[in-house]
Amino acid sequence: MRDWFQQHRNACRCTGYKPLVDAVMAAAKVLRGEMSIDELKFKMPEDGRIIGTDYPRPSAVDKVTGNCDYGDDLGLKLPPDTLHVALAQAKVSHARILSIDTSEAEKMPGVVKVLTHKDVKGKNRIFGYVLYPWSKNDGYDRPILCDEKIFQFGDAIAAVCADTEAHARAAADRVKVELEELPAYMNALDAAADDAIEIHPGTPNVFFEQPVIKGPDTAPIMASAPYVVEDSFYIQRQPHLTIEPDVAFANIDDEGRVTVYSKSLSLYSCHRMLYEGLGIEPDKLRMVQDPMGGTFGCKLSPTMEAILAVVTMATGRPAFMKYNYYQHITYTGKRSPFFINLKLAADKEGKLLAMEHDFTVDHGAYSEFGDLLTVKGCRNIAAGYHIPSIRAVGRCTFTNHAFGSAFRGYGSPQSQFASEVLMDELAEKIGMDRLEFRYKNVYRPGSTTPSGNELDCHPFPGLLDLLRPKYKAALERARQESTADKKRGVGITIGTYNSGRDSNDVSEVAAELNADGTVSIFNTWEDQGQGGDIGTLASAHESLRPLGIKPEQIKLVMNDTATCPNSGPSAASRSQLVTGNAIHNACEQLLNAMRKPDGSFRTYAEMVAEKIPTKYLGKYSTGDLCSVIDPKTGQFNPVATYMYGAFLSEVEVDVKTGKTRVLKMTMAADVGKVVNKLAVDGQLLGGLAQGIGLALSEDFEDIKKHTSMKACGLPFIKDVPDALELVYTETPRSCSAYGAAGCGELPLTSPHASIINAIYDACGVRITRLPALPEKVLEGLKDLNK
Numbered sequence: 001m002r003d004w005f006q007q008h009r010n011a012c013r014c015t016g017y018k019p020l021v022d023a024v025m026a027a028a029k030v031l032r033g034e035m036s037i038d039e040l041k042f043k044m045p046e047d048g049r050i051i052g053t054d055y056p057r058p059s060a061v062d063k064v065t066g067n068c069d070y071g072d073d074l075g076l077k078l079p080p081d082t083l084h085v086a087l088a089q090a091k092v093s094h095a096r097i098l099s100i101d102t103s104e105a106e107k108m109p110g111v112v113k114v115l116t117h118k119d120v121k122g123k124n125r126i127f128g129y130v131l132y133p134w135s136k137n138d139g140y141d142r143p144i145l146c147d148e149k150i151f152q153f154g155d156a157i158a159a160v161c162a163d164t165e166a167h168a169r170a171a172a173d174r175v176k177v178e179l180e181e182l183p184a185y186m187n188a189l190d191a192a193a194d195d196a197i198e199i200h201p202g203t204p205n206v207f208f209e210q211p212v213i214k215g216p217d218t219a220p221i222m223a224s225a226p227y228v229v230e231d232s233f234y235i236q237r238q239p240h241l242t243i244e245p246d247v248a249f250a251n252i253d254d255e256g257r258v259t260v261y262s263k264s265l266s267l268y269s270c271h272r273m274l275y276e277g278l279g280i281e282p283d284k285l286r287m288v289q290d291p292m293g294g295t296f297g298c299k300l301s302p303t304m305e306a307i308l309a310v311v312t313m314a315t316g317r318p319a320f321m322k323y324n325y326y327q328h329i330t331y332t333g334k335r336s337p338f339f340i341n342l343k344l345a346a347d348k349e350g351k352l353l354a355m356e357h358d359f360t361v362d363h364g365a366y367s368e369f370g371d372l373l374t375v376k377g378c379r380n381i382a383a384g385y386h387i388p389s390i391r392a393v394g395r396c397t398f399t400n401h402a403f404g405s406a407f408r409g410y411g412s413p414q415s416q417f418a419s420e421v422l423m424d425e426l427a428e429k430i431g432m433d434r435l436e437f438r439y440k441n442v443y444r445p446g447s448t449t450p451s452g453n454e455l456d457c458h459p460f461p462g463l464l465d466l467l468r469p470k471y472k473a474a475l476e477r478a479r480q481e482s483t484a485d486k487k488r489g490v491g492i493t494i495g496t497y498n499s500g501r502d503s504n505d506v507s508e509v510a511a512e513l514n515a516d517g518t519v520s521i522f523n524t525w526e527d528q529g530q531g532g533d534i535g536t537l538a539s540a541h542e543s544l545r546p547l548g549i550k551p552e553q554i555k556l557v558m559n560d561t562a563t564c565p566n567s568g569p570s571a572a573s574r575s576q577l578v579t580g581n582a583i584h585n586a587c588e589q590l591l592n593a594m595r596k597p598d599g600s601f602r603t604y605a606e607m608v609a610e611k612i613p614t615k616y617l618g619k620y621s622t623g624d625l626c627s628v629i630d631p632k633t634g635q636f637n638p639v640a641t642y643m644y645g646a647f648l649s650e651v652e653v654d655v656k657t658g659k660t661r662v663l664k665m666t667m668a669a670d671v672g673k674v675v676n677k678l679a680v681d682g683q684l685l686g687g688l689a690q691g692i693g694l695a696l697s698e699d700f701e702d703i704k705k706h707t708s709m710k711a712c713g714l715p716f717i718k719d720v721p722d723a724l725e726l727v728y729t730e731t732p733r734s735c736s737a738y739g740a741a742g743c744g745e746l747p748l749t750s751p752h753a754s755i756i757n758a759i760y761d762a763c764g765v766r767i768t769r770l771p772a773l774p775e776k777v778l779e780g781l782k783d784l785n786k
Contacts, residue, residue, distance in 0.1 A: 001021055001024055001025065002017075002021060002717050002718065002722070005017070005020075005716070005717040006716055006717050006718045009710075009716065010717070011243060011709055011714055011716060012243075012689075012717075013241055013242060013243055013293075013294055013296070013686070013689075013690075013714070014293065014294045014529050014682070014686045015682055015685055015686050015689075016685035016686045016687075016688055016689035016720055016724060017689065017717045017720050017722075018685050018720075018722060018724050019681070019682055019685060021722060026040060027040075042054060042055055042056055048545065049541075049542065049545065050537075050538055050541055050542075050551055050676075051538045051539070051541070051542040051673075051675055051676075051738060052673065052674055052675065052676075052677070053676070053677065054676070054677050054678045055534065055537075055538065055551065055676060055678075056534075056678070057531055057533055057534040057676075057678070057679070058533045058534065058537060058556065059291070059527070059533050068291050069291060070244060070247075070290065070291050070292060070293070071244070071247035071248060071249070071261070071262070071263060071290040071291075071292065071322070072244075072247050072322055074249070074261070074290060075247065075249060075320045075322065078249060078318055078320055079318055081317050081318065082249070082317065082318040082319065082320050083112060083113075083161040083162065083163075083311060083315060083317050083318065083319045083320070084161070084162055084163065084164055084165040084167070084168045084319075084320055084321070085159050085160065085161055085168060085304075085307065085308065085311055085319050085320065085321040086159075086160045086162070086165065086168035086169040086171070086172040086321070087156045087157075087158070087159055087160070087172055087307070087321075087327075088105070088156070088157045088158040088159075088160065088172045088173075088175035088177070089154050089155060089156055089157065089172075089327070089331065090146070090150040090152070090153060090154060090155040090157060090177075091153070092150060092153065092179065092181055092184070093150070093152055093153045093184035093186065093400040093401070093703075094149075094150060094151065094152075094181070094182040094183065094184040094185070094199070094400040095149065095150040095179040095180060095181045095182055096148065096149055096150075096179065096180040096182060097146060097147065097148055097149060097150065097157070097177065097178075097179060098178040098179060098180055099176075099177070099178040100116050100157060100158060100175065100176075100177050100178075101175070101176040101177075101178075102114040102116065102158055102175055102176075104174040104175075104176065105158070105160055105171040105172065105174040105175045106171075108162075108167065108170060108171035108174055109167055109170075110162040110163040110164055110167030110168075110171075111160060111161070111162045111167065111168070111171045112161045112162060112163070112315065112317075113161045113311075113314065113315055114158055114159070114160050114161070114171070114175065115145065115158060115159045115160075115161065115310060115311060115314055116145055116157070116158050116159075117143065117144070117145040117146065117147035119145075119310060119314050120144050120145060120277070120278070120279070120310050121278065121279030121280070121313065122275075122276055122277045122278045122279025122280065123140060123276050123277045123279070124143055124144050124145065124147060124277055125140040125141065125142060125143060125144070125276070125277045126142040126143075126144060126273050126274065126277050126302060126306055126366075126368070127139050127140060127272065127273045127274075127276055127277065128140075128141060128142055128273070128366055128367045128368025128369065128370075129269070129272075129273070129368060129369055129372075130367070130371060131369070131371050131372050131375075131502075132208070132210075132371045132372075132375070132629070132631065134208075134631050135207060135208045135367075135370075135371045136203060136204055136207045136208065137200070137203045137207045137208075137367045138203075139367060139368065140277075141200050141203070141366055141367050142365075142366040142367075142368065142403070143155070143156075144156070144277050144278075144306040144307060144310060145157060145158065145159065145307065145310070149182075150179065151199060151200070151365035151366070151400060152364065152365035152366075152400055152401065152402060152403060153330060153331075153400075153402075153703050154327070154330045154331030154402075155331075155365075156307060156331075157175065157177055158172070158175045159307050159310065159311055160172045160175070161311055161315060161319065165322075182197065183196070183197060184400045185199065185205070185398075185399045185400050186399060186400060186401050187337070187362055187399060187401070188337070188339060188360045188361065188362035188363075188397040188399055189339065189360070190399070191205045191206075191362075191397050191398060191399045191400075192205060192206050192360065192395075192397050199365070199398045199399070199400060200398060203398075205397055205398045205399075206360075206395050206396070206397050207367060207370070207396060207397070207398060208370060208371045208374050208395065208396040209374075209393060209394070209395050209396075210371075210374050210375050210378050210393065210394045210395075210631075210634055211392065211393045211632065211633065211634055212378045212379075212390050212391065212392035212393070212394075212450060212451075212633065212634040212635075213390070213391060213632070213633040213634065213635070214387075214388075214389065214390040214448075214450065214451075214452050214633070214634075214635060215354075215388045215389035215390065216388070216389050217389070217391070218345075218354040218355070218356050218389045218390065218391045219391075221345055221353050221354040221389055222343065222345050222354060222356065225345035225346065225347065225353050225354065226346070226347060226348045227345065227346045227347075227348070227350075227426060227429050227430050228343065228344070228345045228346075229343070229344055229422055229425045229426045229429055230341070230342060230343035230344070230422075231341075231342060231418075231421070231422055231425060231768055232339075232340065232341050232342075232768065233338070233339075233340040233341075233342065233417065233418040233421065233768045233769070234337065234338070234339055234340075234768070234769040234770065235337055235338045235340070235413065235414040235417050235418070235770050236335075236337055236694075236698070236699045236700075236701065236769075236770045236771060237334045237335060237336070237337045237362070237401065237402065237699065237700045237701055238334065238335035238407060238413075238693075238694055238698050238699070238700070239329060239334055239335075239698060239699075239700040239706070239712045240295065240296045240297070240298040240332065240333075240334070240335075240407060241329075241693075241698070241709055241712055241714045242293060242294055242295055242296065242298065242328075243293055243294075244263075244292065244293045245322060245323045245324065245325050245327070245328035246263065246299075246303050246304060246322070246323045246327075246328050246332060247262075247263070247290075247321070247322040247323070248260060248261060248262035248263065248290070248303075248304050248305055248308055248320075248321060248322075249261050249308060249318060249319060249320040249321070250305075250308035250309050250311065250312040250318065250319050251312060251317075251318040251319070252312060252316065253286060253562075255562075256284070257283075257284050257285065257286040257562070258278070258280060258284060258285050258286070258309050258312055258313055259286040259287075259288060259562075260274075260285070260286070260287055260288070260305045260308060260309055261288045261289075261290050262287070262288075262289070262290060262299075262302075262304070262305050262308075263289070263290060263292040263295060263299045263528070264287060264289055264299050264302065264305065264526065265289075265295055265297070265299045265300055265526040265528045265569060265570045265571060266299075266300050266526065266568075266569030266570065266571060267287040267288070267289060267524050267526060267559060267560075267561050268287070268524065268561060268566040268568070268569075269300070269569050270287055270302050270305060271285055271287050271561055273302055273368075274302060274305060274306050274309065277306060278306060278309050278310065278313065280309075280313070285309070286560070286561050286562045287305075287560075287561045288559065288560045288561070288562075289524075289526050289527070289558075289559035289560075291527075292527070292528055292529070293528070293529045294528055294529035294530070294686075295528045295529075296407055296408045296528075296690070297405065297406030297407045297408055297410065297571065298332050298333050298334075298405050298406065298407065299528070300369070300405060300406040300569060300571050301332075301333045301368055301369075301403070301405040301406065303331070303332055303333075304321050304323070307321070308320075308321055325708065325709075326707050326708075329700070329706070329707055329708070329712065330402070330703060330707065331402075332402075332405070333364070333402065333403050333404060333405020333406070333407075334364065334401075334402045334403075334404065334405065334407070334700050335404070335407040335413070335414075336361050336362055336363045336364065336370075336373060336404030336414075337361075337362040337414070338359050338360070338361055338362075338377060338414035338415065338418075339359060339360045339362070340357060340358075340359040340381070340414070340415070340418040341357060341358050341359070342355070342356075342357040342381065342418050342419065342422050343355065343356040343357065344382070344387075344419075344422055344423070344426050346426055346430060349440075350427075350430050350432050350437055350440055350441075351440060351441065352382075352385055352386065352387045352388075352441045353387070353388065353389065354387065354388070354389040354390070355381070355382055355387045355389070355390045355391075355392070355450075356390070356391050356392060357381055357392045357418075358392060358393050358394070358395075359377055359381070359392075359393075359394050359395070359414075359415075359418075360394075360395045360396075360397055361373055361374055361377065361394065361395065361396040361397060361404070362397060362399050362401065362404070363396050363397060363398065363399070363403070363404040364398070364399055364400075364401045364402050364403035364404045365398065365399070365400055365401070365402070365403045366398075366403040366404075367396075367398070368403070368404075368405070369404075369405075369406065370396040370404060371396060372410075372502070373396065373404065373410060373411050374394040374395065374396040374411075375394070375502070375629065375634070376410055376411030376412070376415075377394045377411045377414065377415050378392060378394045378450065378451070378634050379449060379450045379451040379634070379638065380411050380412045380414075380415035380416055380450075380497075380749075381415040381416070381418060381419050381450065382419040382423075382450060383412070383415070383416060383419075383449060383450060383495075383496050383497075384416075384442055384443060384460060384494045384495065384496045384644075385419075385423075385438075385441045385442060385443070386441060386442075386443060386444070386446075386447035386448065387450065390450055392450075392634075401703075402700060402703075406571055408687065408690065408744065408745050408748045409497060409687075409745040409746075409748040409749050410571075410572070410745070412495065412496075412497050412745070412748075412749045412750075413691075413694060413748055413749065413750070413752065416493070416495055416749050416750040416753060417750065417752060417753045417756070417770070420493040420494070420495075420750045420753035420754070420757070421753055421756055421757060421766070421768065423437065423438065423493075424491075424757045424760065425766070434492055434757070435464060435467070435468060435471050435492050438464060438492070438494055439461065439464045442458075442460035442461060442464065442494060443455055443458050443460050444458050444460075444461065445458060450634075451629075451634060451635055451636055451637070451638060452633075452635035452636070452637075453627075453635075453636065453637035453638070455642065456640070456641050456733065456734060456735065457641070457670075457731045457733065459644040459670035459729055459731050460494060460496075460644055460646070462670070462729045462731075463494075463644060463645065463646040463668040463669070463670060463729060464494075464646055464668075466646075466668045466727050466729065467492070467646050467648050467666065467668050467727075470648055470666050470725075471490065471492055471648055474490045474648060474650050474664070475490050477650065478490050478650065478761070478762070482762070484655075485654065485655055485656055486652050486653070486654050486655070487652070487653045487655055487762040487763045488650065488651070488652050488653075488663075488762055489650075489651050489653065489758040489759060489760065489761030489762025489763065490648070490649070490650055490651075490758050490761050491647075491648070491649045491651070491753070491754040491755060491756065491757030491758030491759070491760075491761060492646070492647065492648050492649075492754055492757065493646070493647045493750040493751070493753045493754040493757065494644075494645065494646045494647070494750065495644075495645045495646070495647065495746060495749025495750035495751070496642050496643065496644050496645070496746075496749060497573060497642065497643050497745045497746050497749050498572060498573065498638060498639040498641075498642055498643075499572070499573045499574060499576075499577045499639060499640070499641050499642060499643055499733075499741040499742040500572055500573075500574045500577055500578055500622055500638075500639040500640055500641070500742075501568070501569075501571075501572045501574055501578075501639075502626070502629070502638040502639065503623070503626050503627065503628050503629070503636070503638060504621060504622060504623035504626060505568065505572075505574055505578045505621065505622045505626075505639070505640075506566075506568065506578070506619070506620070506621045506622075506623075507523075507566075507567045507568045507574075507575075507578040507579040507581070507582040507619070507620050507621075508523075508565035508566050508567060508582055508617060508618065508619050509521065509522065509523040509565060509567055509579060509582040509583045509585075509586045509617075509618045510522040510523070510564075510565055510586055510615055510616065510617050510618070511540070511583070511586035511587050511589070511590045511615070511616055511618065512590075512614055512615035512616075513590060513594065513604050513607060513614040513615075514555070514604065514614075515604045515605075516604075517553065517603070517604065518553045518554065518555050519540070519544060519547075519549065519553065519554050519555070519587075519590070520554075520555040520556075520557050521536055521537075521540045521554060521555070521556055521557065521558075521583060521586070522557045522558070522563060522564045522565060523536060523557075523558055523564055523565065523567040523579060523582070523583065524558065524559050524560075524561070524564045524565070524566060524567040524568070525558065525559075525567055525570060525575050525579050526558075526559055526569065526570040527558070527559070527570070528570055530570070530679065530682075530683060530744050531676060531679035531682075531683075532558065532559075532570060532575065533556055533558070534676045534678075534679055535575060535576055535579075535580065535675060535676070535679070536556055536558065536579075536583065537551060537554055537556065538675050538676050539576075539580045539583045539584065539675065539737075539738060540554050540583050540587055541554055542738060543583065543584045543587035543588065543591075543737070544587050544590075544591070546591060546601070547591070547594075547601055565617060567579045567582065572742075572745075573643060573741070573742025573743065573744050573745045573746065574742060575742065576675060576736075576738075576740045576741070576742050576743070577640065577641065577733070577735065577736050577740065577741055577742055578620055578622065579620075580675075580736065580737060580738055580740065581620035581735075581736065581737050582618045582619055582620040583618060584618070584620075584737035584738070585618035585619060585620055585737075586616050586617065586618025587618070588618070589616035589617075589618060590614075590616050593607070593612050593613065593614075593616065594607065594612075622639065622640045622735070625637070625639075625640040625735060626638060626639060626640060640733075640735040641672070641733045641735055641736070641741050642741065643669070643670065643671050643672075643741050643742060643743060643745070643746040644669070644670045644746070645667055645668065645669045645670070645746045645747065645749060645750075646667070646668045647665065647666070647667055647688075647691075647750055647751045647753075647754040648665065648666040648667075648668075648754060649662060649664070649665050649751065649754040649755045649757075649758045650662070650663045650664040650665075650758060651663060651755060651758040651759060651762055652762070653759055653762045653763045653765075653777060655763055655781055657774055657778070658773075658774035658775060658776070658777035658778035658779075658781065659774045659777075660696055660755070660759055660772060660774070660777065662692050662696075662719070662720070662721055662755060663721055663723065664721055664723035664724075664725070665688050665691075665692075665721065665723070665724050665725070665751065665754075666724075666725040666726075666727070667684055667688060667724075667725070667726050667727070667747060667751070668727045668728070668729070669684055669726065669727070669728055669729075669743070669746060669747075670728065670729045670730065670731050671728075671730075671740065671741050671742065671743040671746060672730065672731060672732060672733040672736060672739050672740040672741040673730050673732055673733075673736075673738060673739035673740045674728065674730060674740070675738060675740050680743050681726060683743050683744050683747065684726050684743065684746070684747040685724050685726070685747075686747070687744075687745075687746070687747020687748040687751065688720075688724055688747055688751050689715055689720045689724075690715075690747075690748050691747070691748055691750075691751030691752040691754075691755065692715050692719060692720055692751075692752070692755065693713055693714060693715045693719075693771075694748070694752040694770065694771065695751075695752035695753075695755040695756055695770065695771060695772055696713075696715075696719075696755065696771050696772050696773070697713030697714075697715065697719070697771050697773070698712060698713040698714065698715075698771060699712065699713055699771055700712055713771065752770070755772075756770075756772060759772060759777065763777070763780075763781060764780075764781075764784055765777050765780030765781055765784065766780070767780070
């Protein structure tokens with residue numbers, strides 16, 4: 001089966017391929033008569049609880065059988081007067097616009113209208129959240145349709161509306177734009193140079209800085225410490241490489257609202273980012289999420305939503321647009337590269353004493369969430385280790401490359417790559433085993449994070465204890481199986497990430513008793529493939545168990561700002577904790593209202609007869625558990641709880657070609673109580689596969705070369721081993737109604753660093769600039785032999 005997948009280039013970005021292989025092989029056993037279909041079916045436990053089980057997702061069958069209508073499918077069902085939209089886009093990365101001529105495009109067959117910035121009623125800017133007031137930008141820097149300048153390759157200049165997609169695309173090629181090209185700064189170092197012009201006039205290219213000051217001054221510690229190591233690192237512009245290209249449509253609904261249907265994973269945030277730029281009252285804009293596959297964070301940033309709203313507002317007609325894959329890669333957000341200089345000190349027993357670092361974020365053309373990313377970088381470098389003294393600074397920089405957007409693990413894959421590789425360098429210098437060095441220094445009671453906060457639990461020692469025998473066995477395998485041409489090596493790292501948005505994370509959910517005895521749950525736990533539906537269902541079912549309700553009696557009403565309260569984004573690994581608690585609060589209120597003095601429960605008819613409301617709004621906030629950042633020191637308690645993991649990678653390096661093959665990966669994880677085993681396993685396995693790509697192949701640096709999945713380095717099935725192993729500890733989180741933290745971002749905190757450490761263990765080449773392409777490894781081998 002794996003050979004067939006490879007031969008036909010069947011790509012998977014979500015699962016790491018292993019669940020697909022396992023499912024097909026199980027189905028094949030049924031077809032061959034080696035297993036009955038009943039053995040594959042979920043068996044309801046005797047206690048009737050589905051939380052913590054493999055209960056299947058409500059959407060699973062429709063997705064597997066192809067009956068689920070995704071955005072492109074829904075486009076086929078739109079009314080006959082729907083306009084197809086295509087964009088005239090910038091072919092350069094930085095320029096001043098002198099003129100835009102749409103006359104030729106307007107004469108093309110099927111064209112109804114060609115829109116430019118002059119047709120936008122509002123500010124013509126997407127509001128990119130500015131979370132910290134000491135940032136030097138105002139957030140209004142990304143145009144809906146470019147007016148005065150081009151800021152990056154692919155910027156939208158005009159929107160062509162026609163009767164077919166082919167007619168719209170043909171006409172878009174006829175839009176004439178006269179430009180004055182400007183210097184294009186394609187990395188943060190060039191953009192931060194003294195002679196660089198401002199990309200956004202009036203705002204410095206380095207638009208945000210965050211210092212970190214923790215404990216005593218580091219300078220005398222570094223001067224006297226027995227062991228000091230330092231190195232510089234670069235983590236690349238990783239593309240999301242979602243399978244489904246971006247697609248959306250808009251219309252005017254029956255209430256007169258401009259309604260945008262898209263792949264947004266943050267409907268209310270997207271709503272806030274759009275309405276001022278569109279020039280529309282907030283209550284006249286409605287956001288709805290289409291069924292979608294994984295976005296891994298990129299759809300936290302709106303892409304085509306604003307343009308489609310402009311079209312519908314200007315024409316009064318429904319509008320539909322989809323990117324081809326070239327557009328999808330070249331004009332959606334990317335993981336922002338980090339340039340990191342890092343220094344660590346330890347005492348003669350191997351205890352960490354101090355850390356210094358400075359890093360620069362290349363956030364591309366637009367600022368949205370860049371200040372937050374920088375703060376996350378500050379608190380994620382060496383996260384997981386107690387370091388008493390830290391002096392550091394992080395900076396965020398505009399460039400003319402692809403704009404930075406959220407990507408799984410936001411800030412941690414960059415930060416923890418640097419610190420996890422340097423931890424290996426420090427352990428080697430001391431002469432300590434890599435696992436034991438980590439075991440000595442990981443968080444324990446009394447430890448504090450780089451941002452100075454104590455923790456609600458300390459799973460790292462237990463996770464490393466789980467890995468220790470596997471690590472020793474891997475070392476022995478590598479020793480026995482290495483050959484002169486193919487060297488084997490083992491790498492180990494730890495990773496941690498927050499569950500929740502910083503400082504005060506809020507979610508609202510409604511629960512309503514229906515006339516037929518079912519209960520409806522209303523929320524915006526946006527589902528991007530990770531299982532918002534099963535998270536909602538499992539949480540609500542657990543809270544409503546006193547009613548004796550069955551899972552199928554819980555109705556999910558999700559992801560429409562017209563009908564659902566603001567549950568916050570599906571981001572920051574927050575939903576199971578924050579929205580889960582809001583679900584519990586709503587269900588508790590409903591149960592309390594239904595409960596009779598004798599402990600039994602009222603029916604819907606009894607509630608109505610007694611004039612008791614049947615719908616309740618549940619709320620949850622982390623505000624009492626968190627604090628606000630000190631702008632001068634970077635010290636604060638950002639979130640209520642964290643996720644914890646440890647990664648073990650086994651690799652083979654071909655010393656003749658430099659090619660690295662990952663043989664096996666093991667992850668030990670603590671995400672609190674596991675709410676749904678299938679969903680959590682899927683998240684962790686998929687994250688490991690993305691870690692392989694981040695370590696070895698993925699990049700979006702060359703905008704002329706990196707224009708397809710293959711060119712961008714997407715791992716295909718032969719690049720991801722079947723030997724992916726997950727082991728768990730389950731430390732209940734006291735802040736969670738269900739004992740659960742999140743899980744989605746944990747598996748991409750540092751698996752790539754474990755692969756890089758394994759390469760060094762195999763052949764002695766230390767890669768500090770990702771990805772570890774074969775030519776980099778070969779160059780390192782040549783340097784060793786000089």
